[in-house]
Amino acid sequence: MQEQYLMAIDQGTTSSRVMLFNRGGECVQVAQQEFAQYFPEDGWVEHDASEIWQQCLRLCQQVLKQANITAAQIAGIGITNQRETTVLWDKATGEPLANAIVWQDRRTARWCDELKQQGHESMVQARTGLLLDPYFSATKLAWLLDHVPQARERAEAGELAFGTMDTWLLWQLTQGQVHATDATNASRTLLFNIHEQRWDQALLELFNIPACLLPQVHDSAHEFGHTAAEFLGAAVPILGIAGDQQAALIGQACFEPGMVKSTYGTGCFMILNTGKVAVTSANRLLTTVAYRLNGEVTYGLEGSIFVAGAAIQWLRDGLKLISHASETEELASKGAGSRGVYFVPAFTGLGAPWWDPHARGALLGLTRDTGIAEVVTAGLEAVCYQTLDLLEAMVADGAQRPTVLRVDGGMVVNNWLSQRLADILGATVARPQVTETTALGAAYLAGLQAGWFKNTAEIAAHWRSEKEFTGALPETERLAQHQGWRDAVLCVRSSANNAS
Numbered sequence: 001m002q003e004q005y006l007m008a009i010d011q012g013t014t015s016s017r018v019m020l021f022n023r024g025g026e027c028v029q030v031a032q033q034e035f036a037q038y039f040p041e042d043g044w045v046e047h048d049a050s051e052i053w054q055q056c057l058r059l060c061q062q063v064l065k066q067a068n069i070t071a072a073q074i075a076g077i078g079i080t081n082q083r084e085t086t087v088l089w090d091k092a093t094g095e096p097l098a099n100a101i102v103w104q105d106r107r108t109a110r111w112c113d114e115l116k117q118q119g120h121e122s123m124v125q126a127r128t129g130l131l132l133d134p135y136f137s138a139t140k141l142a143w144l145l146d147h148v149p150q151a152r153e154r155a156e157a158g159e160l161a162f163g164t165m166d167t168w169l170l171w172q173l174t175q176g177q178v179h180a181t182d183a184t185n186a187s188r189t190l191l192f193n194i195h196e197q198r199w200d201q202a203l204l205e206l207f208n209i210p211a212c213l214l215p216q217v218h219d220s221a222h223e224f225g226h227t228a229a230e231f232l233g234a235a236v237p238i239l240g241i242a243g244d245q246q247a248a249l250i251g252q253a254c255f256e257p258g259m260v261k262s263t264y265g266t267g268c269f270m271i272l273n274t275g276k277v278a279v280t281s282a283n284r285l286l287t288t289v290a291y292r293l294n295g296e297v298t299y300g301l302e303g304s305i306f307v308a309g310a311a312i313q314w315l316r317d318g319l320k321l322i323s324h325a326s327e328t329e330e331l332a333s334k335g336a337g338s339r340g341v342y343f344v345p346a347f348t349g350l351g352a353p354w355w356d357p358h359a360r361g362a363l364l365g366l367t368r369d370t371g372i373a374e375v376v377t378a379g380l381e382a383v384c385y386q387t388l389d390l391l392e393a394m395v396a397d398g399a400q401r402p403t404v405l406r407v408d409g410g411m412v413v414n415n416w417l418s419q420r421l422a423d424i425l426g427a428t429v430a431r432p433q434v435t436e437t438t439a440l441g442a443a444y445l446a447g448l449q450a451g452w453f454k455n456t457a458e459i460a461a462h463w464r465s466e467k468e469f470t471g472a473l474p475e476t477e478r479l480a481q482h483q484g485w486r487d488a489v490l491c492v493r494s495s496a497n498n499a500s
Contacts, residue, residue: 002069002070002073003073004073004075005022005069005074006020006021006443007021007060007076008079008440008443008446009056009060009078010080010244010436011052011079011166012082012265012266013085013104014266014313015033015034016032016052017031017032017033017059018030018032018060019436019443020063021439024462025434025443025459027439027440028067029066031059031062031063033055033058035048036048043105043109044105044106044107045102045104045105045348046105047099048100049087049096050095052165053168053172057172057173060231061231070233070234071227071233071235074236075237075452076236076449077173077238077239077240078239078242078441078447079169079170080247081185081244083184083188083243084135084164085100085164085165086100086101086137086141088141088145088151088155088161090160090161091159094172097144097148098144098148101140103136104135104347104348106357107134107140107143108142109357111134111139111142112357115132116132124203124206125287126280128191129278129280129299130188130287131286133357136188137189138191139190141209142207142209155212155213156210156212158212160213161213162215163179163181166181166185166241166243167181167185170238170241173228174226174238178225178238180216180217180218180225181215182222182243182292183197183218183220183289184242184288184289184291185241186289191204191207194278194287194297197217197292199211219294219295220292220445221448221449223238224239224241237450239448239449240447240448240449241445242441242442242445244263245269245302245438246271246288246291247437247438247441247445248263249273250291250444250456251408251437251441252406252437253463255456256275258272258399258402259272259406260402260405262387263409264308264309265409265438267304267306267310267351268308268387269304270303270394271302273290273298273300274290274301276296276297276299279301279397281301282397283396284355285303285352285353285394286303291445293448303352303389303390303391303393303394305387306346306347306348306350307347307348307361308383309325309410309411312411315328322372322376328379328414329415331372331376335373338365338381339370341377341378342364342382343362343363343375343382344362344364345382346359352393362492363375364488364491365484380417380420383411384417385482387424389486391405391425391427401427402427404427405427405430406432407421408431408432408438409438410436415467418431418469422471424471428468428469429468431467431468431469432464433465
């Protein structure tokens with residue numbers, strides 16, 4: 001019998017990748033490609049959904065060719081995706097009506113402010129676990145309906161479909177046969193009641209969204225449908241879907257309440273597994289669906305940082321201080337630290353625990369001897385300080401301070417960053433053997449549905465630490481450096497509020 005594999009489609013914010021995994025959870029083939037980012041106005045971020053679909057299809061075909069295997073050897077496909085990014089398309093043609101509005105986009109910030117002033121946030125948080133912020137899908141979708149010609153009329157007539165990137169890819173892979181999502185992605189729309197596990201009529205009315213636009217919601221491990229045979233050479237079952245951060249939680253095997261992971265990609269996202277309890281945050285964190293398996297919901301407490309790896313990308317592409325992200329490790333290692341320079345990368349506002357969509361980025365503490373090394377180091381440190389902000393908020397919400405943080409994502413291959421993170425957190429940072437755990441989590445979901453794994457315990461048995469970093473910074477110094485960061489954030493927020 002030919003060897004079987006699981007395919008993971010990892011559709012991210014700046015690139016898409018497709019990975020093949022064997023039964024041991026090892027990656028045997030990968031193909032990846034960046035795609036265009038569009039910034040039509042200040043605070044606006046868009047993607048071409050058609051470009052992303054065609055790219056993902058090519059990458060699927062490419063990994064099969066590279067691995068010299070056929071579609072018949074794929075036991076199942078798992079999809080993981082940038083969450084909240086909003087696509088509106090024509091059901092008949094499968095063509096998007098406009099560019100996708102990306103999760104980073106802030107165009108609906110004023111409307112969110114108005115809804116808060118009208119007293120709606122407590123109701124929204126009670127039903128969705130989320131806050132009123134342009135980060136989430138509902139206001140983006142409403143904006144498209146109100147600004148694309150005839151979109152609202154066509155939506156109400158049942159001619160259009162809405163989805164986040166998982167739903168969009170699923171629709172395309174099945175040639176319009178399946179309009180569905182999973183509970184993790186649904187929980188990020190501001191339209192899904194996470195306690196009742198259904199689309200919420202009161203929320204649909206608040207945001208003026210026709211219910212006929214919405215996909216069906218299934219478990220994260222589910223037989224969603226099959227790819228059209230012409231795409232890969234045979235029909236392949238699509239057996240798992242999860243938003244990228246929840247997929248990383250699964251890939252990190254954080255299946256027990258109290259376990260926490262932090263993923264460092266374009267943004268940074270920390271999720272604490274809270275088990276069957278949906279913890280309501282008093283510190284502006286998000287209550288979310290961590291995963292739903294066999295109809296049972298596991299909840300998570302999440303902190304979202306909008307800019308992590310994107311800051312390094314900006315240093316590379318915007319300021320051209322480096323030519324490759326890998327250079328940051330050497331610059332930081334050989335330098336003398338940031339020397340009092342703080343980089344607050346609020347390019348699209350600040351996420352948790354601040355939730356300030358009006359904030360904008362800044363470099364503070366510059367002197368005549370500030371150079372490239374100091375600015376790059378400050379960019380890496382910003383990721384660490386923001387992670388500490390999230391951790392402190394979770395502890396304030398009643399979580400026990402974790403002694404170990406499981407980390408993943410492209411940034412953590414940087415040993416200097418991983419050690420600095422451990423120093424600033426005052427905790428142990430554990431880096432797994434597979435750092436691209438987002439794709440791995442999607443593959444695990446497909447494997448569960450395919451019968452490769454009986455339960456999550458069998459998945460957890462595959463997790464291995466590649467290296468651990470132990471915090472060594474004296475407590476007084478750690479606290480002083482964090483206070484400098486908080487002062488920098490206060491300066492940025494005060495400037496934004498004065499400007500508005």
